[in-house]
Each structure stands twice: as C-alpha cells, then as structure tokens.
Amino acid sequence: MSTVAETAQKSPSTRSLAARLIRQRSALIGLVIVLFFVFLALFAPLIAPYDPVASDWLTVRQPPSAAHWMGTDDLGRDVLSRVIYGSQASLLAGTIAVSIAILAGLPLGLIAGYFGGWIDTVISRCTDALLACPFLVLAIALAAFLGASLQNAMIAIGISAMPIFIRLVRGQVLSIKNEDFVTAARGQGMRDGPIIVSHILPNVVTPVVVQATITMAVAILAEASLAFLGLGQKPPAASWGSMLDVARQFMTNAPWMSIWPGLAIVTIVLGFNLLGDGLNDALNEKD
C-alpha cells in the first residue's frame, strides 16, 4: 500500500501545518481575531450587558457613556450588546453559507473533474454561467427571490459561492487524476467511488480549506450587504449590516451607531483574510 503513504505525504500533517501557521505572524493575528469573534458569538448571552432587542424609550440615540459603552441606537437599544449579538448572525451566515457552497460544490467538482466528458461539459458550463454573474449581484437576486430572512440570505450566499468551489476542485482533480498512484489504484481493480474518496479527495481538501477561509470573509461581507439592503436578518434581531442601514440616517448626529458595527465588519473580514492568506502560504511552503 505504498501509494496510500505517498498520498498522505502530499498533504502536510496537521502538526506541521499548525507549526507553519504559527510562524506566519499575520496568520496568527487573523486566527486571534477570528477566535475572538467566535468567542463573542458563543458567549453573547453571558458577555452582553443588555438584551439586544430591549428598547428603552428614554435613552434614544445616547452617545457612549459608562452605562452604554458604545452608546444607544435609534430605539434606545444598547449598541455594544447588538454588536456582540451581531457576531452570531455574521458567523452563522458565513459558516452555513460556506458549508452549503462546499457541500454542493465539492461533489460537483469531483464528478466533473474525474469523469470528464459530457457531464464535465454540463457542470462546467453551468459554473461558467454562474461565475459570469458578479457574486454580490447574484446573492442579492437570489435573496430577493427567496424572501428576506437570515436563512434565505445564507442559502443565497451559499449558492453564489458554490461555483468557485466547483472550479477549484475540478482543476485540482484534473491535475491528479492521471498521477501514478491513481492509475495504480485503478490497475488494482479499485472502482471509481473508492478511488475518489480515498485517493482524490484527500488531495483536494487543503486548497478547499484555504478557499473556505477566504470565502468566509466574502460571505460575512455579503451577509452584511444583504442585511443593509433589508434582505437579511429580520428585525428586531441584530445584524451588523442592518445596524449600518439604520445608522446611515444618523451619520452626523449619532456617529457611534455606525462606527462600531462598521468596525466589527472590517475587523472580522480582515481576520478571515489574514487567516486565509496565512493558511495558503503555510500549505504551499516547500519543504
């Protein structure tokens, strides 16, 4: 079973990956940022000082103070609590959308790349058609079609992000399907299914992980954009995009309403991008 060993060598072990990642300063910063927001999202009910949807009619649009560190919004809700809870919508949208994109894109890319022929033509042409549409435009159109809600926004973003994964996986499969270890497996009488699962798949996982990290950033930004347009999280639940949508009306007289959710979006997107870039570098580092 020397072929299997060879396959395993091709993808770096988790341990060496972690070691390489830590050597990348920017990747480490990205990881810390991402973990920080994951922590906020998971423990929002414990961290947030107020209920994010509880209005207080007497503290409407108050600037930051000891009681409300980030001020209050147009309905007297605590901005800090809403920013904290908003991380749930963002990370959830990012995770689910990317999962949808991978769950649909990975098998399609494997099939197209491995089998080729007419099935490849059909899948690739459809992918080209989807990629011809700008990502955000496609997501907006789908979200508007599906109706405004966080779930539908996730589905829309997931579908829009799927073609990238199809193309990535297909290209990856094309480059390995004629490698010796695949030919050998086939020569030993292995059928297509097991070959894909045990020989092809392990070799496409790493680029997919890198792509997924970068797509997370794109998906989070897309969720914020959709929410900004009123196509995301339903009110009164908090989402950074919808917070910005309301806040833009008060840019001059209540700037704290827009600064914090805006900063949160910038930071988390930066975090995922740094992490993605770092992963990419770490994985492509030559031994």
Add this chain to the structure above:
Amino acid sequence: MRIGRRLSVAAAVMLAAMSSVSAATLKVGMQDDPDALDPALGGTYAGRIVFDALCDKLVDIDANLKIVPQLATEWSWNDDNTELTLKLREGVVFHDGTPFDANAVKANIERMQTLGESKRKSQLSPIKTVEVVDDFTVIFKLDAPFAPLLSVLSDRAGMMVSPDAAKAAGDNFAAAPVCSGPYRFAERKARDLIALDRFADYWNADEIGYDRIEYLILPDSTVRLSRLQAGDLDVAERVAPTDIQAVEDNADLALYSSAGLGVSHLFINQSEEKGEDLAASKELRQALELSLDRTAINQVAFNGAFTADNQMLTPLSSYHSKAYPMPERDVEKAKELIAESGVESPAIEITYENSLTDGRVAQIIQAMAGEAGFKVELLPLETSSAIERYLAGNFQLYIGNWSGRADPDPTLNTFFSTEGSQNLVGYESSELDSVLNEARSEVDETERAALYEKAAGILLEDLPTIPLYHPSWFYGARADVDGISIYPDGILRVTGVMPKN
C-alpha cells in the same frame, strides 16, 4: 504675471456667469420619481409636486384648507346644491398657445371621466354634465349635492390640460404634458430628473422666479440633505425629522414646515382568514390600541416632530372629532382585554414597506404590544411586493401611509365604506356607510361635522384600523431662495418662489 492676472479675471467672469446661470435654475431634491405626468393618470405624491409647477387647476387651497381661486375666479352653488357655476379667468393660454376657456373645462372634465386608465373617474362621478354658458362661464350639474366637489377640484381632478394637445398625443400625453402652469415641460429622465422651463405667457408671469426648475430624484434623505448643505440643491423635499436640527443650525439654510393632512395607520384585516384572532375579536383590537403609546412612538421615531393622534383625519381639519381624545397607554387594561378575549398570547404579523421610518415604527409597536402580551412578527417587504400584497388585501396588519386630502370624504369613504376603493381589509358597516353618504351630500358645515363625529365614534369602536400619527412636512431650502410656504398638503408651490434680491 500679466497672463496670470488675465486668467484670474477670466475665471472671475466665468464664475460670475456660472452663478447667474445657476441662480436661474431651481433645483429641487425629491424622494420619489413621479409616475405618469398626466393629471388624469397620476397617482403619486411626488407627481403632485411636479404638477404644481406644470398644471394650474380650477381652484387651490390655502394654508387653512380654504378654497381659493386659481383658474376659476369665483363660483357659486344653486339653492339645492346641485349646480356649481364657475367664472373662469380670462387671458389664460396653455403651453401650446391654445386659449383656456369654458370649452376646455368641459373637454377636460369629460376626458377625466372617460379616459380608459383615468384615476379621477370616481372623484368626478358626481358631475353628470358640464354646461358651457359662455366663453368664461361653466356649470357643473350634479344629481345630488356633493360637498367635497370644490376640494376635489383643488387637486389633480381640477387640473386643466390643453384639449388639442391631449387629443393629438392620445396615450402618449404623459410623455410631454401640455398644461397652463407657470412652467412648461422640458425633459424627463426616468429615476433621474424632470426639467421644466419658465412659461413666458403665464397669466401671472411676474410671480415666476426662475428660468428653469429641475426636480432631481434622490431617494435617500441624508443624500438630499448633504447636497442641500453643499449648495448643490436649492430645495430638499421631506427632510427627516431627525435632521431638522441640522437645517435649523445652518445659517445658509432655512426650514419650512407645516402639519400635514396625511396619516400613518395600522390597518387590520377584518376577514377571518387573513385577520385571524384580531379580526374575530374586538377586545383584541382594543387591547392592541391600548398597548401602544402614540406619543412615545412620535418621540422615539420622529423626535416628536409629528402629531400623535387616534383618528384618520388630521387635527387641522375642522372635521377632526374632539369628542374622542387619544387614549392614554394602559397596559393593564390591555392585558385584561386579552384575557377576556380568551386568546392566549395572540400572534400578530405586521407587514410594511421596508423603509427606515416604517421599520422603526414597526419595531416600537412590536416592543410595546409585546409588553401587553402580544406576540408580534414583523414582515418588512421591498416596496413593490409590499404594495402588491397591500392591494390584494394579503396581510394581517399593514402600516398604511395615506397622504390625506383637505376634505374628509376621500379619506373616510375610500378606506371604510363597504365599496371604498382603498377598503382592502373587507370592513363592512352599514351604519358607517349611511353616515358617510349623508355627510357627502350635507353642505352645512356644522351638520356635516356632527356626521363625521358619528363616523369617528363608529371607527374607534370597531377599529378596522389604528391610526398612529399625522406626519408633518419639512422642506429644507437654501437661505437665498425666497417665497416658499408649505401648506398642509405638503406640496411645494413654486409660484412666488424667487431668488432673494
């Protein structure tokens, strides 16, 4: 050096020339793009703003909602209030040179009554025939007295278009409308601008202050305000209540405002299928009303700049009923009423157009009604799908925004009479129908007010809708624009608007 000086002189001359050109153009920032620019077809508030400059009407209203002359200089009713005789202004011409006379009035009324897509048919249906007495006298003959007629003629139904141009253009009239207003149609770019040029032969030409008016479509109120602050606009329509302070504090700007005729109300579907518990139980509707603090809604959502009220008619109207003051919020009473109704934590769903203002109001209602025990879901929809659902009556509760009219009849009749065109909730009350019908033909103001008070009582008891507030109109303008006054209908009247000095 010399070249430098010459250049700077040339630049100064050019600047002076440019500023004199821009002073002659009035740039108005508008929230919405009007629909068809034909008074027979128009259905938008934005359109009415443009029509003010484009099309004169038979009569106008003043700041106190009284009828004042425009193309008709005087009028009188016969003894049994079935004939309205109008004396017309002499020396008026349409933009295409056609003279305005009694025949033009007859042609216009008949056009609005018969044109296929006309939105004025029901408003003008009380007029049976138009009789031309002489060149400048017409008589509108009615079957029965119809008190709101003059008020109807003070809006689009009273706007006169050139009969020749209308005949020649056919269905295309709205693309290049020909009326007799102070400004004539120049060009239109959809969702961008509508431009009008000064009409030199206007009967009141001295009151025209600009060579050109450009209505620029800028849906975002913050964008309108910043362009006004930058001097890029001369007038901005619908300044957000939260931006009023910014306009008032700016020495280069002036704020113009008026309480409005409009109303924002929570329309409640009366059909069991769509309205569910709320349709079946009067107690629940009353509980919902009592759970709301309208003053707080006004304060939180609009900085208290609007008027909180429990009736469809504005308090400006002499028909607003003083006998039914706005109830105080009473959460305990609301809880009792919910208990009485036997429904546990009644679920309600509010549909609304996804605008920032309605969104804010909906969330406040959600929180307030929630405290009384309602489970409130919000369904914000993009404008066209919201309106589609609204017109189909496909909602449980809907935040309706009605621009209002000077006369109470168009508001109450269209929304609450059984056959009313805006009665989308299926409300039926034979008692209200007969009261509204009677009020329609009652010409005596005191008698009429008594009837509308009765109507208000019926509506507040049945609650087919919960009126929330009456919006006020806020216009911002550059300080060097003179002569702006805003009336309760919220229309920018451009006659008399001039550059200062």
